[in-house]
Amino acid sequence: MVEYDVIIIGAGSIGVPTALATANDDLKTLVLDFLPSVAQADNKHAIGGIRATHSNIGKALLCKRSIEIFSKWEEKFGDDIWWNQGGYTFLSFTKKDEKMLRDTVKLQRSLGLNIDYLETEKIKDLIPGINEEGLLGGTFSPEDGNASPLLSLHSFFRQSKDFGAEYHFNEKVIDISIKKQKVVGIKTTKAKYKTDVVINAAGAQAKDIGSLIDLDLPVEPESHEAGITEPVKKFFSPMVVDIRPCIDEKFGNSKNYYFYQNNEGKIIFCLTPNPSILGIDRRETSSFLPQITKRMVQLLPRLKNIKIRRTWRGLYPMTHDGNPLLGKIEEIIGYVNAVGMCGQGFMLGPGLGELLSRIVTEKITPGDELILNNLTPKRDFFDEEGLK
Numbered sequence: 001m002v003e004y005d006v007i008i009i010g011a012g013s014i015g016v017p018t019a020l021a022t023a024n025d026d027l028k029t030l031v032l033d034f035l036p037s038v039a040q041a042d043n044k045h046a047i048g049g050i051r052a053t054h055s056n057i058g059k060a061l062l063c064k065r066s067i068e069i070f071s072k073w074e075e076k077f078g079d080d081i082w083w084n085q086g087g088y089t090f091l092s093f094t095k096k097d098e099k100m101l102r103d104t105v106k107l108q109r110s111l112g113l114n115i116d117y118l119e120t121e122k123i124k125d126l127i128p129g130i131n132e133e134g135l136l137g138g139t140f141s142p143e144d145g146n147a148s149p150l151l152s153l154h155s156f157f158r159q160s161k162d163f164g165a166e167y168h169f170n171e172k173v174i175d176i177s178i179k180k181q182k183v184v185g186i187k188t189t190k191a192k193y194k195t196d197v198v199i200n201a202a203g204a205q206a207k208d209i210g211s212l213i214d215l216d217l218p219v220e221p222e223s224h225e226a227g228i229t230e231p232v233k234k235f236f237s238p239m240v241v242d243i244r245p246c247i248d249e250k251f252g253n254s255k256n257y258y259f260y261q262n263n264e265g266k267i268i269f270c271l272t273p274n275p276s277i278l279g280i281d282r283r284e285t286s287s288f289l290p291q292i293t294k295r296m297v298q299l300l301p302r303l304k305n306i307k308i309r310r311t312w313r314g315l316y317p318m319t320h321d322g323n324p325l326l327g328k329i330e331e332i333i334g335y336v337n338a339v340g341m342c343g344q345g346f347m348l349g350p351g352l353g354e355l356l357s358r359i360v361t362e363k364i365t366p367g368d369e370l371i372l373n374n375l376t377p378k379r380d381f382f383d384e385e386g387l388k
């Protein structure tokens with residue numbers, strides 16, 4: 001039976017950058033996925049937003065490191081992953097949201113993040129043509145950005161293989177072998193492997209993997225839709241996030257929505273339905289487009305003549321507070337959680353991959369301890385992510 005230093009379950013937003021980090025740290029690494037190739041579950045449904053500006057300290061620190069990796073990737077490894085440092089802007093239209101955003105700016109600045117609260121006139125420069133009715137300004141974090149999830153994952157995949165990582169596709173993990181409370185191996189639909197360390201990076205199916213070792217992981221899949229337009233001349237740079245709730249009796253209520261213009265000039269957009277749609281349904285709906293286009297055109301009227309090319313629907317692996325569950329557990333030695341990425345798995349991937357590798361090599365730093373304490377599955381889940 002082949003033996004590995006670490007086996008990663010899932011070749012997605014988290015599993016692939018983790019394999020990149022573990023293989024780079026000379027760990028004999030195997031990634032298992034039941035799908036036929038890399039990034040075929042929810043990575044390819046992400047719209048590509050990458051920000052360090054979170055209200056949760058652990059996530060902010062992980063994404064800060066991710067941004068360093070994304071932004072230097074092409075220079076270091078030669079692949080263009082469409083990294084674009086266009087920033088993020090969260091808009092406010094009520095005094096309550098303005099206060100909430102100004103408060104998060106204080107927190108984020110205390111973490112060393114470059115973010116400011118801008119008055120309406122400056123927001124108008126950032127988003128030419130924005131409807132300023134009721135607009136009270138918004139945050140702007142110029143170092144945040146976006147990249148192509150598929151180009152990034154494929155590039156991370158190739159590089160991880162160059163470092164020695166192995167991938168087995170079309171192979172479903174069906175058991176984690178445990179002896180005396182220690183991981184000793186993995187059983188799949190095709191083979192058995194020996195290992196002392198298993199990382200659960202199974203995304204929307206993370207709970208099923210947990211149940212193999214009687215672990216009840218509070219990770220529930222939630223459906224979210226997105227879409228993309230035809231390309232037009234680039235006219236704005238940041239990811240625009242409108243956090244106003246919207247009541248729409250005909251097509252359904254929604255919370256926030258967000259959009260940006262990608263490298264090719266196409267506008268990519270996504271909406272958070274209200275209430276959340278729990279479950280694993282990835283079939284797109286006919287209500288999503290009327291819901292979101294009405295909101296986008298109201299905010300930025302010049303979008304109204306741009307044609308939409310396609311829509312899609314994917315899953316957020318959600319947790320109660322909108323933050324991931326990370327790290328080792330006391331019950332089973334050698335099992336590591338990298339689950340519950342919610343709507344931020346793509347941006348967390350590279351920074352988290354390095355941290356996971358340091359967990360396996362037992363080289364965690366005081367900064368890592370802070371992140372792990374912050375995102376431990378043992379937390380009380382009351383401190384909900386403000387900018388989820």
Ligand SMILES: Cc1cc2nc3c(=O)[nH]c(=O)nc-3n(C[C@H](O)[C@H](O)[C@H](O)COP(=O)(O)OP(=O)(O)OC[C@H]3O[C@@H](n4cnc5c(N)ncnc54)[C@H](O)[C@@H]3O)c2cc1C
Nearest residue numbers: 010012013014041042046047049173203314344345346347
């Ligand atoms: C519409 C939409 C927009 C989004 N936009 C963004 C965004 O802008 N920025 C961002 O950061 N995130 C975004 N996300 C969220 C992001 O896509 C997810 O958080 C992320 O992909 C989760 O990463 P993961 O590695 O946990 O899961 P995945 O990428 O889904 O990978 C999990 C892998 O595990 C495999 N697997 C599961 N069970 C088994 C098993 N038993 N055996 C073998 N393999 C198994 C699956 O096949 C899958 O390939 C968005 C999501 C959606 C739906």
